[in-house]
Amino acid sequence: MINMQRAAIFVAVVEAGSFTDAAQTLGLTKAVVSASIKVLEKELGVSLLSRSTRHVSTTDTGERFYQHCLRLLQEAERVLDDIRSDHSGLSGSLRITTTAEYGVRVVVPALAAFRARHPQLRIQHVSSSQNDDLISGRFDVAIRLGHLADSSHHARLIDRFDIYPVASPDYLNTLGEQVVVGLAQLAKANWIAHSRLSTPLSWQVTTPEKEKVIFSADSPAMIMADSASSLLAFTLQGAGVAILPDWLVKDEVAKGNLIRLLPDHHFPRQGIYALYPHTRHVPEKVRAFIDFLQNRIENMDARDIPA
Numbered sequence: 001m002i003n004m005q006r007a008a009i010f011v012a013v014v015e016a017g018s019f020t021d022a023a024q025t026l027g028l029t030k031a032v033v034s035a036s037i038k039v040l041e042k043e044l045g046v047s048l049l050s051r052s053t054r055h056v057s058t059t060d061t062g063e064r065f066y067q068h069c070l071r072l073l074q075e076a077e078r079v080l081d082d083i084r085s086d087h088s089g090l091s092g093s094l095r096i097t098t099t100a101e102y103g104v105r106v107v108v109p110a111l112a113a114f115r116a117r118h119p120q121l122r123i124q125h126v127s128s129s130q131n132d133d134l135i136s137g138r139f140d141v142a143i144r145l146g147h148l149a150d151s152s153h154h155a156r157l158i159d160r161f162d163i164y165p166v167a168s169p170d171y172l173n174t175l176g177e178q179v180v181v182g183l184a185q186l187a188k189a190n191w192i193a194h195s196r197l198s199t200p201l202s203w204q205v206t207t208p209e210k211e212k213v214i215f216s217a218d219s220p221a222m223i224m225a226d227s228a229s230s231l232l233a234f235t236l237q238g239a240g241v242a243i244l245p246d247w248l249v250k251d252e253v254a255k256g257n258l259i260r261l262l263p264d265h266h267f268p269r270q271g272i273y274a275l276y277p278h279t280r281h282v283p284e285k286v287r288a289f290i291d292f293l294q295n296r297i298e299n300m301d302a303r304d305i306p307a
Contacts, residue, residue, distance in 0.1 A: 003043075004076060007069045009036045010048065014066050017055055071277075074138065078283040090285045091120035098143040100127040101228045101248055102272075107143055110293045117292075121285060134277050140286050142275040143293075145245070146197075154282070156290055158272040159297045162246040165189075165261040170238035172259060180261045183207075183215050190240030192231050193221035200224075203243070206266040243267060272297075 009026065013033065016022040023030045041048050048062035058066055077092065098107045103125065111123050126139070134142055134153055148155055165186060172180075180186050183205065193200035201217035223239055225231050231242045232249065236257060252258040274290045276282065 002069075002072065003040070004073070006036045006040045008073060009033055010040055011066065011069050011073065013037060013049065013056060014058055014062070017057070019056065070138070074277070078286075090118040090288060092285065093122040093124055094141070094285050094289060095124040095126070095137075095139050096141045096143065096289075097126040097128055097137065097139050099145060099228070102143065102145055103127050105247065106297065107293070110296050111289075113296070114289055114292050118285075118288075134275065140276060140283065141289065144273045144275055146270045148271060148273050148275075153275045153278050156274045156294075158274055158290070158294050160269045160271055163243050163267050163270055164246070164263070164265075165241050165243050165267075166235060166249050166253065166258040167241045167261060168236055168238045168258055169256070171235075171240060174238070183213070183262070183265065186241070186261060187216065187218045189217070190223075191217050191219070191221040192223045192225065192234045192240045192242040194228070194231060195224040195226045200243075203267050208264040245270065 009022065009028075012022040012026050013019060016025055019030050019033050019037075023033045026033065037049065044065070046061045046065075047059050048065055049056045050059055050062075080092070094111075096107065096111065104127075108125060111125060115121055115123050126137070142153075143158075144155075145161075165180075167180075167189070171190075180189075191201055201221060203215050204212055205215045206212055223234050225234065228244060228248055231244060232252070234240070235242045235244070236252065241261065249258055249260075253260050274293065276286050276290070
């Protein structure tokens with residue numbers, strides 16, 4: 001039987017990288033922390049940490065044990081949160097990661113409204129353009145956009161959205177054109193592309209005749225960026241063409257700051273997914289927030305999504 005307190009101390013040492021820093025984080029003495037790790041290693045009969053003068057790191061066995069401890073502690077916290085919620089509503093913490101752009105526009109307002117219903121719940125929102133690991137990041141939920149890769153986590157499709165190529169009037173003026181008339185012309189553009197996509201300049205496109213064709217740019221991207229907001233900023237500055245989500249650019253298109261190119265061609269719709277750890281016990285706060293977010297999006301006309 002693993003002692004939960006010693007497991008928590010071990011996790012704190014690994015994450016702090018030293019006994020001293022872990023002791024400060026936990027409000028314990030260094031001696032207590034060191035003694036707890038020694039007892040844990042003796043109970044398991046293995047060495048979990050490699051020690052140097054100023055730093056500790058996990059052994060191979062210690063790294064595996066660290067991952068197991070993370071899952072164990074998270075599962076224990078979820079069970080306790082659910083037991084408390086039976087008596088006082090949702091409580092504890094809800095830790096969520098999203099991209100900055102979609103988070104600000106959709107998820108953060110939903111989180112604020114959700115917490116207003118559950119005042120005992122603490123919200124932690126992390127904006128990241130990276131696909132952070134749910135376990136090591138201790139996230140309850142991750143909101144992912146685009147095409148969902150194979151995952152060991154649970155995933156629920158929340159919604160779908162359109163993407164399409166856009167450019168500024170200034171950029172189109174440099175071409176001597178205000179309208180791009182076909183995929184061949186579009187392929188010759190100066191492209192601004194998302195660096196985290198594996199094939200950012202190759203897409204399956206449905207033509208006005210309902211034919212599916214593969215569109216590819218003629219040249220590599222002139223500008224690469226790792227966030228949709230950066231792609232949007234480059235595009236507004238007249239740097240070229242970018243393929244961006246409707247929820248991000250629709251207001252700029254409505255104002256005339258951007259022009260949607262080839263509106264009779266359709267690029268593949270993208271998904272919005274809620275991912276949460278694959279555990280036997282899914283916390284009520286996770287189920288409740290995902291339901292709340294999905295209902296909020298379903299009841300929100302696309303024009304009402306704030307920009």
